[in-house]
Amino acid sequence: MSIHIVADKDQVADTVLLPGDPLRARHIAQTYFTDVVQYNEIRGMYGYTGYWNGNRVSVQGTGMGMPSFSIYAQELIDTFGAKRLVRIGTCGTMSPSLNLKDILIAQGADSDGGMNPSRFGSYQFAPTASFNLLERAYQKAKSLGLSYAVGNVFTSDQFYDIHGEQKKKIAQSLGTMAVDMETSELYTLAHMKGIEALTLLTVSDSLLSGEQIPSIDRQNTFNAMVELALHTLFK
DSSP states (O other), X not given: OXXXXXXXXXXXXXXXXXXXXXXXXXXXXXXXXXXXXEEEOGGGOOEEEEEETXXXXXXXXOOSSHHXXXXXXXXXXXXXXXXXXXXXXXXXXXSTTSOTTOEEEEEEEEEXXXXXXXXXXXXXXXXXXXXXXXXXXXXXXXXXXXXXXXXXXXXXXXXXXXXXXXXXXXXXXXXXXXXXSSHHHHHHHHHHHTOEEEEEEEEEEETXXXXXXXXXXXXXXXXXXXXXXXXXXXX
């Protein structure tokens, strides 16, 4: 039973894009999809299904943070049979080689969260992307001439963290390139449930300089990431 996504099972495609912001889900559906059907509006977390270049695809808002993300991802997998999930979101760079507006193709996720220790105890699982999607995104980003990097992301459990500076230094010392709040959970669920998953992140701000992408520029930059996701999923 799905509590937070209320739809008929056949209304959701087996390939789903996952922005955190439900308004971005609506923007994606209106901008890129044809024959769009809205299948969910519970809690204002919009979900849509349509077609892109003849390929059936859904987009579902997930909210912020691993607990919220996990609810929607698990319901999509367990109730609606989703087989490929691609998170499309934003991140803060902590690497000099990853600049504002660049796209990070996340190969793995560090985390300070409590969800995996609760699941696995002392076993320290390393959440990673599905290689098939990772490799295709890398090749497609190259062919499209995008500014991108492939590397690890730190999935934080707290946006406002009193130990944030200390954790940033540890992450930087290990070569981790950016911070988000969802990828570790996506990659963990994908391995647990035998599906494919990938995270693509647009760099919206810098933890090094304090710079942020101006609001007027964010949509076009975000669109480049959406297009990369769609071209990755559907050759």
